[in-house]
Amino acid sequence: MLFICYPKCSTCKKAKKWLDDHKIKYTERDIAEQNPSYEELKKWHKKSGLPLKRFFNTSGMLYREKQLKDKLPNMSEEDQLYLLAANGMLVKRPLAIKDDNVLVGFKEADWIERLENRG
Numbered sequence: 001m002l003f004i005c006y007p008k009c010s011t012c013k014k015a016k017k018w019l020d021d022h023k024i025k026y027t028e029r030d031i032a033e034q035n036p037s038y039e040e041l042k043k044w045h046k047k048s049g050l051p052l053k054r055f056f057n058t059s060g061m062l063y064r065e066k067q068l069k070d071k072l073p074n075m076s077e078e079d080q081l082y083l084l085a086a087n088g089m090l091v092k093r094p095l096a097i098k099d100d101n102v103l104v105g106f107k108e109a110d111w112i113e114r115l116e117n118r119g
Contacts, residue, residue: 001026001098001115004036006088015094015106022116026096035088036095041081044095048102052080055104057092066090 003019003026005012019026036044045052053072057063068090072080084091096103101114 004029004031004095006031006093011106012094031088031093038081038085041084044102047100055092062089
């Protein structure tokens with residue numbers, strides 16, 4: 001499993017602890033050092049079945065600075081993916097990717113349902 005996080009993020013720390021507590025093996029990737037690529041994001045978005053907006057860190061400073069709340073509805077999906085690929089701080093985290101499971105953000109109930117006992 002690939003676990004993409006921002007080490008200073010409290011939600012990412014909770015998710016990492018959850019993975020460790022449940023003995024789920026993962027490869028950790030710091031989103032600030034190695035941002036997901038356009039191709040990765042495109043593939044994960046398709047697998048996730050989620051609206052693309054869910055991949056944006058809507059509570060982040062950069063999201064607010066760029067006034068993306070108003071701009072995203074008028075952007076193509078391709079432009080949104082390129083925007084996400086341009087700066088890891090725009091991407092909601094943590095991301096957990098294993099096979100066809102793509103989890104965006106940390107909601108323990110979702111992680112239990114989709115990852116527990118599949119480590």
